[in-house]
Each structure stands twice: as structure tokens, then as C-alpha cells.
Amino acid sequence: MNRSLASGVFSVVSAKIIVLFVTALSTPLLYRFLGASAFGEYAILLSVFAIYMIFISSGITDGVRKFLAEDRGVANWSEHVVGFYFRLAVLLSVLGALLLVIATRFGLVSAAFGSELSVYFYVLAALVVSAQFRDYARKTLMGFGLERYSEPLKILDKVGFVVIAIPLTYAGVGVMGALAGHLIASLLVAAVGLTLVHRQVPLSCVFSSPPERFPRKKMLTFNSMSIALIFLLMSLYHIDIMMLHRFRESAAVGNYKAALTIAEFLWFVPMAIQTVFVHSTSELWSQNRLREISELASRTTRYTFLVTAVMAVGLAALADVAVPLYFGVEAMPAITPLLLLLPGALGFALARPILAISQGEGTLRYPVAATGGAAMINFVLNAVLIPPFGMEGAAIATSIGYGSMFLFHCWSARHVGFDPLADARLVRATLTAVLAAGPILALSTVITNPWIALAVVPPVGLLIFVTFALLVGALDPAEPFEVLSAFPDPIGAKADEVYRWLVGGESTEASPNWLQSLLFVAGLSLLLSGLAFGILEPGIQTVAP
Known part of the structure; x- marks a missing residue:
């Protein structure tokens, strides 16, 4: 892992640690202020919004960071990429917001989710636009390799949400207060992020037309495959909540969401690696450095396993203590689903870096097929197990679906052209x-x-x-210090000294x-x-x- 790649991972991991800390403080407050039932409604709304935004945003955000990171021989390449995806972001966000308003106005939302939730979809329509440009700005900065800017924006988004949502929910505004926190925070991040993008590339490029040789078709094809991939991924995250809402009361959904929230804490390091690897490995693929890619993938798989496994064991050991202290006694029913979710969360953590490296290659056929297999298993098992077993059935089904991701993506990686198990020492x-x-x-x-x-x-x-x-x-004794030596100073310099001493003394x-x-x-x-x-x-x- 070279220093620039490690610096990107370090920036993303640092931001995710801060976001994780803020989330860890705010989530139990939201649970307490909203109550289990309203927290369940809030979870359903976020799940619906996340799946809806796949078709509005995912192809744009993945595309802009991938193609900005590529070294092309086209004049003003960066300006054309930024302008192309900005125009697409405007078009899709406006259409997405209008469709949501129309669906709410004519009763389609009430028929699907109940009349008590329909009023919230007007707020979600506004959030479609603000979230679109929040994510576009962040991912554009990442495409430029500016994680030192993009990741503080993520912190700003989380802190802004907490500062607005927690007082509003405490004051009794309820779910509407939580949604208002998301809306205002995303508007703030979008404004700051686009200003930072403008410093790299003038946003007037939105009005300029790219040349004929500009790969519009390839970029749109990547967008469509990326949308399919993200949709399948998001179904793994959210289909259990939406199906549980259909068969159980909102309080059960709230407690299950509490269990998911704790289990997903395992993913903060793998998600940071996944975020950076998509655009960082694109350069390795473009230079056909297959051996280096396999080495990077297999060592990352091993480190991810070790880091995530120790966290999973710790969570299992402390579940009876942590859940009631964290969410309150009302959340005690979340303990069993949490324990059932941990093995699958570990498997999903292992799949994340492998998926990111496959995305960096650009041909998404095999990653989409692998994710589709896991998503199908997840859907079928949830449909079978939720009606008779409720939260526990959802946890078992989701854990198996999560765990199958690792197996499917090892198969996908072999077809893409690298071996994630070469030095994994599983x-x-x-x-x-x-x-x-x-x-x-x-x-x-x-x-x-x-x-x-x-x-x-x-x-x-x-x-x-x-x-x-x-x-x-x-x-190996020297390995932790070898990894740390690639990080920015003073961590890198001190770790490098220890690493050289250990290697020299072996x-x-x-x-x-x-x-x-x-x-x-x-x-x-x-x-x-x-x-x-x-x-x-x-x-x-x-x-x-």
C-alpha cells in the first residue's frame, strides 16, 4: 500500500471514526426521544429514501469519482467529466423530486406505506435534490484525490444533522424534526462542497460541450451497471426493514433497526477501504498491474477479517450489557437479532474491499451477478422467515445474505482477474x-x-x-507497523522506524x-x-x- 493510497484510507477512516462517534452518541438519543414506534417509522422512511436515491444518484457519484481518477489523453478531461455529471445530476434530481411529489399527491404513497407516513414524503422530495448535490460534491472531491476535503464534509453533514434533529425531536417535533435535520445539513454540505469543487474546476464547465471523442456511451453504460449494483447492495441493507414493517408493528421495526445499527458498526473500516479503493485501484487496472492488485486485495482481506472479527467477538461478549445501556431497557428485544446478525456482518465486511477493487476495473458484470446472487438469497429467506419468526427470522435471513456476499465476490474476483485469497490466511x-x-x-x-x-x-x-x-x-509481527509506515507523518515515520527494526532483527x-x-x-x-x-x-x- 503506497503512501498516497494509505493517506486516502487514513483520511476516510479518520472521518468515519468521528462520524461513528457522533452516530454512537446521537442514535440512542433519537431512539429515546422518538420512541420505538416512531424510530421504526423513521427507519422505514430512510430505507425507502435510500433505495429511491439509487436511481437518482448512484450512477452519478460512482461515475464521477471513477472517471476523474483516470488518466485520459483528452484535453480538459476533468472539466468535461465534472460538467457532464453535474448536468446529469440536475436532470435526475429534479425528475426524482417531481415523481415523489406526484406519487404522494395522488395517493400512491398512502397505498404502499400507509396514510400516516405520506406527509413525510414531501420532505423526502426536497431531500432528493439537496442529497443529490451533497453526494455529487463529495464524490467529485474524492475523484480529485481530495479526501482531506471530502471527508470533513461528511463530518459536517453528520454534525449538522445532530445539531438540528436532536433538539427538534426532544421538543416533540418527532419524525419531521429528524427529517428536517437531514434536509438542512445536506443543503449546507452541498453549498460548501460545490464551492470546493469550483476551486479545482470552474463550474462554468457545466455550460461547455465535450468533444466528440468524449466517452459518453461508456460513462452512461457504467452508470446503468452501477445503478444495478447499488440497487442490489441497498436491497441487502433495507429489504428486511421494509418486509418486517409489513408483518410486524413499528416497535419491532425500531428494535430491529437498533440491532442493525450496532451490527453495522463493524463496517466502518471496510467501508472506508471500499470508498477509497474504487477510484484508487482504477489507476492500477489501467496500467495492468495485476500482481500488485492481487497482493493488495489478499492482504486487505486478511486485515479486514482480523479487525472485524475482534470487533464482532467484543460485541457478542458485551451485547447483554451494551444494548440496554446504549438504547435503554426498551431495546432489550434487540439483543437476539444483534447476535444473529454478527456472523453475516463479518462476511459482508470481507466482501466490501473485494467489491471495490472489482469496481475499479470498470467491468461490472461479475460484481453485479455476485451481488444479485446474495440479494436473491436475502430476499427469499426474509420472505420465508419473517412471517413466522419476526425480528429473529429477519436477522437469520439477513445474516446469511450478508455472509454469502463474501463467497460470491471471491468467485467474481477470479473472473475479473485477481485473487483476493492469495495471502488471506483465512x-x-x-x-x-x-x-x-x-x-x-x-x-x-x-x-x-x-x-x-x-x-x-x-x-x-x-x-x-x-x-x-x-x-x-x-x-506477522512487523506487518502492523508496515501498514502504519505508509500513513502520514508523524505516524508513518515512527512506524517505519519500528518496522525497519523488526525486519532487521528477524x-x-x-x-x-x-x-x-x-x-x-x-x-x-x-x-x-x-x-x-x-x-x-x-x-x-x-x-x-
């Missing part, structure tokens, strides 16, 4: 997760005070997990015996698990709060 990574799960779950069971558990289990669990990863060979004679390390890890895992479940007696007493 057996060792899986062994690490299995062996570490025992001690981490044991630790959470032994500590009976919930606040102490929240303070102790995550850092100690991470230490246990990393130790096991090193012992079984899922992670000795094959001093390397640990793999079987001895495995036996040690297994013994420690069994010991701590025995302490937790009463098979062995600990030498200390714990006091309940």
Missing part, C-alpha cells in the same frame, strides 16, 4: 477468532459490573486477539514453533473459559453492582 485468521472468543467471552462473564466490563473487555480483548493472531501466524532460529504456540493458545483459552463457566474455581471473588 484458516489461521478463523482459528484466531475461535481461540480468542473463549477468553474474551469468559472475561465478560467473570466481570459482573457492566461499567467495568465496558472499560476492561475491549482493550484486554484486543490484546488477547492480537496475541493469538501473532502466535498462530495470522499476523531471525529464523528464534521463530516460535507453530504447534507449541497453538497448544499454548488452546490451553489458555480452555483455562479462561473454565473459569468463566464454573468448571474451574477462580481465586478471586466478584461483587455484583
Whole structure:
């Protein structure tokens, strides 16, 4: 991973951490201020809006960042790309907003979602336009490689939403207050983002016509395939909520959405990598650097597995503690769906970087087919399991659908032309997760005070997990510092010093015996698990709060 690529990932990850933190603070407040039923209505509206915006926005945002990143021999290439997609953004957003207003005015929305939700669709119509240019501005800046600008805009969007929505919902405005937060925040981000784009390329390019050799047809073809891909992806995110709304009351939808919100915290690093890889790997594909792409994909798969697995184990260990503290006692029904969603969320996390690299190649036939297979499994299982089992059925169906994404996209990657499993070490990574799960779950069971558990289990669990990863060979000692050395200074410089010291000091004679390390890890895992479940007696007493 070169420094420029790592810098982009670092910018996106940093922004996602901040957004994750703000989301983590605001979501339980929204849940409490709205209540489970209104929160369920809010979740349904956002799901409908997300799927609707696929046809308005996804081809534009993916297209502008991909084609801006390509090195073309066309004069004023950047100006023509920016102008082409700006004109398309205006046309589609205006048509999309008008269609939504017409559908609401003539009762189509009431027939589909109920009369109590129809008034909110007028706000969603305005949000179509503001969200279109918010996303267009951000993705254009990413296409220029300016993640240092695009990612703070994402933070501004989230903070702006929270500053407006939380007081309004607290004051009793309800779902309308939450939607107003999205609308005003997206307007602000669109204005700031387009100003930053104008500094790179004058927006007067909107009025200039590109030359005959400008690849309009290829760009529109990419748009249509991108729309199909994003639609299938969004169906994985939202079809369970929409189907659950049909068969269960709004409170069940609200609690299920709470479980999804926590499970999706696993994705912030994979999503950051996916966001950067689409346009960053386009250059590697254009230069036919297939070996480098396979190396990048397989190492990313391994790192993603390790990072996401330790988070999933930690969430499983603390679910009984974290959910009621986070959302309140009313959200206790969300615990079981959360546990059922975690395995699938891990599989989806692994699929994200692979999908992004496939998108960078530009031929989306195989990624669309792979995502379509997972989406079909997800849809069928939700239709079968939700009516009899409700939230738990939706969680099982969605988890299987999520997990199948990894298998399908490994198949897709082979057809696209790279191998995401070349250095993935999946057996060792899986062994690490299995062996570490025992001690981490044991630790959470032994500590009976919930606040102490929240303070102790995550850092100690991470230490246990990393130790096991090193012992079984899922992670080499120098690798974390090699990755960090590509990041901006001072992190990069300090990590590079440690990496060079570790590489220079490596000795094959001093390397640990793999079987001895495995036996040690297994013994420690069994010991701590025995302490937790009463098979062995600990030498200390714990006091309940």
C-alpha cells in the first residue's frame, strides 16, 4: 500500500471514526426521544429514501469519482467529466423530486406505506435534490484525490444533522424534526462542497460541450451497471426493514433497526477501504498491474477479517450489557437479532474491499451477478422467515445474505482477474477468532459490573486477539507497523522506524514453533473459559453492582 493510497484510507477512516462517534452518541438519543414506534417509522422512511436515491444518484457519484481518477489523453478531461455529471445530476434530481411529489399527491404513497407516513414524503422530495448535490460534491472531491476535503464534509453533514434533529425531536417535533435535520445539513454540505469543487474546476464547465471523442456511451453504460449494483447492495441493507414493517408493528421495526445499527458498526473500516479503493485501484487496472492488485486485495482481506472479527467477538461478549445501556431497557428485544446478525456482518465486511477493487476495473458484470446472487438469497429467506419468526427470522435471513456476499465476490474476483485469497490466511485468521472468543467471552462473564466490563473487555480483548493472531501466524509481527509506515507523518515515520527494526532483527532460529504456540493458545483459552463457566474455581471473588 503506497503512501498516497494509505493517506486516502487514513483520511476516510479518520472521518468515519468521528462520524461513528457522533452516530454512537446521537442514535440512542433519537431512539429515546422518538420512541420505538416512531424510530421504526423513521427507519422505514430512510430505507425507502435510500433505495429511491439509487436511481437518482448512484450512477452519478460512482461515475464521477471513477472517471476523474483516470488518466485520459483528452484535453480538459476533468472539466468535461465534472460538467457532464453535474448536468446529469440536475436532470435526475429534479425528475426524482417531481415523481415523489406526484406519487404522494395522488395517493400512491398512502397505498404502499400507509396514510400516516405520506406527509413525510414531501420532505423526502426536497431531500432528493439537496442529497443529490451533497453526494455529487463529495464524490467529485474524492475523484480529485481530495479526501482531506471530502471527508470533513461528511463530518459536517453528520454534525449538522445532530445539531438540528436532536433538539427538534426532544421538543416533540418527532419524525419531521429528524427529517428536517437531514434536509438542512445536506443543503449546507452541498453549498460548501460545490464551492470546493469550483476551486479545482470552474463550474462554468457545466455550460461547455465535450468533444466528440468524449466517452459518453461508456460513462452512461457504467452508470446503468452501477445503478444495478447499488440497487442490489441497498436491497441487502433495507429489504428486511421494509418486509418486517409489513408483518410486524413499528416497535419491532425500531428494535430491529437498533440491532442493525450496532451490527453495522463493524463496517466502518471496510467501508472506508471500499470508498477509497474504487477510484484508487482504477489507476492500477489501467496500467495492468495485476500482481500488485492481487497482493493488495489478499492482504486487505486478511486485515479486514482480523479487525472485524475482534470487533464482532467484543460485541457478542458485551451485547447483554451494551444494548440496554446504549438504547435503554426498551431495546432489550434487540439483543437476539444483534447476535444473529454478527456472523453475516463479518462476511459482508470481507466482501466490501473485494467489491471495490472489482469496481475499479470498470467491468461490472461479475460484481453485479455476485451481488444479485446474495440479494436473491436475502430476499427469499426474509420472505420465508419473517412471517413466522419476526425480528429473529429477519436477522437469520439477513445474516446469511450478508455472509454469502463474501463467497460470491471471491468467485467474481477470479473472473475479473485477481485473487483476493492469495495471502488471506483465512484458516489461521478463523482459528484466531475461535481461540480468542473463549477468553474474551469468559472475561465478560467473570466481570459482573457492566461499567467495568465496558472499560476492561475491549482493550484486554484486543490484546488477547492480537496475541493469538501473532502466535498462530495470522499476523506477522512487523506487518502492523508496515501498514502504519505508509500513513502520514508523524505516524508513518515512527512506524517505519519500528518496522525497519523488526525486519532487521528477524531471525529464523528464534521463530516460535507453530504447534507449541497453538497448544499454548488452546490451553489458555480452555483455562479462561473454565473459569468463566464454573468448571474451574477462580481465586478471586466478584461483587455484583
